[in-house]
Amino acid sequence: MSNENIFREVDEELRSERMRNLWRRFGPFIIGAAVAVVVVVAANEGWSWWQQSRAAEASEEFYVALDLAEFGDLDAARQNLEQIAAEGYGGYPVLARFSEAGLLAEQGETEAAIEAYDALASTSDNQRLRELALVLAGMLLVDSGTVDDVEARVSSIAAEEGPMRNPAREALGLAHYQAEDYAAARENFEAVLSDPLSQDSTRTRMSFYLAQLVSMGEVAPDAVPDEVLEPEDAGAAETAE
Numbered sequence: 001m002s003n004e005n006i007f008r009e010v011d012e013e014l015r016s017e018r019m020r021n022l023w024r025r026f027g028p029f030i031i032g033a034a035v036a037v038v039v040v041v042a043a044n045e046g047w048s049w050w051q052q053s054r055a056a057e058a059s060e061e062f063y064v065a066l067d068l069a070e071f072g073d074l075d076a077a078r079q080n081l082e083q084i085a086a087e088g089y090g091g092y093p094v095l096a097r098f099s100e101a102g103l104l105a106e107q108g109e110t111e112a113a114i115e116a117y118d119a120l121a122s123t124s125d126n127q128r129l130r131e132l133a134l135v136l137a138g139m140l141l142v143d144s145g146t147v148d149d150v151e152a153r154v155s156s157i158a159a160e161e162g163p164m165r166n167p168a169r170e171a172l173g174l175a176h177y178q179a180e181d182y183a184a185a186r187e188n189f190e191a192v193l194s195d196p197l198s199q200d201s202t203r204t205r206m207s208f209y210l211a212q213l214v215s216m217g218e219v220a221p222d223a224v225p226d227e228v229l230e231p232e233d234a235g236a237a238e239t240a241e
Contacts, residue, residue, distance in 0.1 A: 058084060058092040065096070069103060078103050094120070094129065101136070110144045113137075121153075131157050131164040138171040142178060150175040158188070166192045166202060173209065182218040186210060 065080035081103070084096035101116035117137035121130045138154040154168035173188030192198055193206040213219040 058088040058090060061088070062092050062095060062099075065099065069099075074103055074107055094124065098133070098136075101133075105140055110140055114140050114144070118153075128163065131162060131168075135164050135167045135171060138168065138175075142171060142174045145175075147172075147175045147179045147181070158191075166195055166198055170202070170205070177209070177213075182213055182216075186213055186219050189213075 061080060061084050065077045065084065068074075068080060069077035078100055081096040081100040085093045085100065088096060097116065097120055101113045101120070104110075104113035104116060114137045117133045117140070120133035121137070124130045124133065134153040134157060138150045141149045141153070150171055154171050157164050158168035158172055159165075169188045169192045173185045173192070176182070176184040176188065189206045189209045193203055193210070198206070210219065214221050
């Protein structure tokens, strides 16, 4: 055996020995790190699966409750919604509470429905959901409360530029109409009508409200936008003059 081969074998042996020593020293840490990575990945996958499973279960329960309500079993629907509100996952507890308040209103339990909406407005972390709850409560109070009751809930929303401003103005207009304050009612209806972002269906309702005020003689035809009066209505108004 040549000296070169001997030196090569000795060098390989030394390198092998160094590798074994390094492995003995750092192997447990490498294995531990690898195990930790596997555990983290598995935990993440497990958490994602659990979240999806919970969300799917809550979704199914929520739509079962809606089906019960649609087929007229309101009591059973409310029981399901109460359970989802207490034990549901993700956004479904909030959806369940809104739906339950709506069923209360549908069953004629207006006061309980208003309390439910007020509770949602006071506990929700989402500003838009708080505004929605207040507007829905305000709408119910148009018939069952006073102008002050409605204003306490929606006046600040109506004054802002948020997405719920027009429903809030409509609630205020209807409350003033009920209180026979027709000038204030007209002001709110016209504010919605003049908003370029109002939907067509909303503009149609506002036009109907204003036309009703004109037909009652509470508002002069020239005090409302021209688009409110149909040609026959405008002619009738001119004849009346």
